[in-house]
Amino acid sequence: MATKVKSKKVTDDTIISMYMDYVLENEVVPKSVYKFCNDKGIDEAVFYENFGSIAGVQKSIWTKFFLHTKNLLTSNKEYDSFSNKDKLLTFYYSFFELLTLNRSYVLFTLENDKSLLKKMEQLKGLRKHFKAFASELIVEGNAEKSLKITKHNPRLFSEGAWLQLLFILKFWMDDDSAGFEKTDIAIEKSVNTVFDVFENTPLDNIIDFGKFLFKEKMA
Template sequence: METLEKIRKAYTEYVLENGKQPTSVFQFAKKLKIAEADFYKEYTSFDAIEADIWLTFFTEAKTTVEADETAQSYSVREKLLAFYYTWIELLKGQRSFAVYSYGRLREASKGQGARGMGRQQSQVFKPFKEAFYDYARDLLAEGRESKEVEPRPFITDRYPDALWGQTLYLLDFWIRDVSKNFEKTDTAIEKAVNTSFDLIGRSPLDTLFDFAKFMYQNK
């Protein structure tokens, strides 16, 4: 087993058994029978391990969907739906860790109020967030080409933020979901994605705006 995988496995088992992070890298490495320096070759901290795990959930879901030949013919809306369903399925396989990590980060961010994520949560989710933003921008660009996404002045650049907020909402919903086989999460995914694409797609207001613009230019 590679050192990185060994560290991740041992860390996951430790936090699930103890409900908290190890007290020190030195003690953790000693119990794992590796040099402390070998730990730092892979990770700079315990939070870095969690950040890597959350990023892996994302990259595996994205890779799985993109490897599906059927998904290549999906609309952008359907691709995002497929990603979320796949992502949640992967999270189910390590739900205990996801619940622990998300709960710990949420507890650490209490008191942040309107400022949103606490610093610790922000750092742990940072690699995941950055990778998701790249993915969202690619999807949105594809959506503009297929006319599924309507470019709007001053708003278009905020679309990735909205999709990231949607992702955090769905994660929180799934963490709290107690329905059988998380059926309510499936419904939440469908409704959230359909609503977001209804909002960022072309609407009667866009048609009205175009008509008003035409009238103004030709008066």
């Protein structure tokens, strides 16, 4: 049996790190909290002080990915001066850079779960935080518009942005290009497309994006 870890040293981050190590080392999700705690040498009571279940750990990991990315952005003194498009672009680039550092875990946890509902359950916390972030961007954009008719619905925009994030996530998972450069292109083109639609500018970028997706799909 593993040596018990002193409870005062065990935090939610400690458990998350242990969990990610566990699934990558064993290539399986722990069958129970007892099994996980026994293998990692922590008391079940300590686990339950931080999480209610294994599923709770899984959801928290994605929430932490978001919060770490958001904190990284807001720590940049120039971030507030960015346009909304640049804020979204910067978020995506930073978020997927973080996912790349944890790619083995992300691929395992999403590819291992064949059920779409279970995948979405893991991403619940991420969805909530990301939609709030996207809503903030559209509210900021609306504040700059004088005509009500040109303003956009934050609820609809945030849902569209969430679907966009899921699309890019799937693209990144399938991307085998060096340095995931194709994902970077997909991010830029998809964000440009969204903002072109909202600003009612010509559809050149939409057509360009469509051609890019077709080429990648058929390659």
